[in-house]
Amino acid sequence: QVQLVESGGGVVKPGRSLRLSCAASGFSVYSYGIHWVRQAPGKGLEWVAVIWYDGSQEYYADSVKGRFIISRDNSRSMVYLQMDSLRAEDTAIYYCAKDQAVAGNRLDAFDIWGQGTMVTVSS
């Protein structure tokens, strides 16, 4: 069964760090880009970051650039989101999502989504 499972969410104080994990199974994760997307309470979907299938490229939303780092370990079928200098506005459900483009120099739609993990930044 193709699936993504996020973990690592929780409550953290402003300025602190948190690392989210995304475990992939049921497909060859090394062939696909993986995204992180978040949804703050009462707000819309916001794209956060993407890492290319081979880890060669990373892109970030302006709102997290310089604070978040996306990485992957294809040998373990894992993708991570290191979140530093967290702010209240980072409070959201964080989803990892699989890009359906196969091992290319482009992106496409997000065909598989995890169930999400909640991150709350509060003092």
Place this chain on the structure above:
Amino acid sequence: SYELTQPPSVSVSPGQTASITCSGDMLAVQYTSWYQKKPGQSPVLVMYQDTKRPSGIPERFSGSNSGNTATLTISGTQTMDEADYYCQAWDSRTAVVFGGGTKLTVL
């Protein structure tokens, strides 16, 4: 950075046709994808590359793209289609952009 603009809300009666638009300069040169998001659930891809429907998505969902505007159309709308819908596109400069979302009400 690029923006994708959607109407905040669309209302439709059951059995009628709902159209949700997404406007943005990047849509003239990039594909649009659409996602359905229901409360407490993860987003679901309902349309990709403007007009292609993923396996398992009902035929009543269709998509089109005319220049700078993409449209998701739901024919014979059912109450189960009530949800928030988001368009999404990407390009090599901004990576990924989502529209602000449209709340579809079926009443």
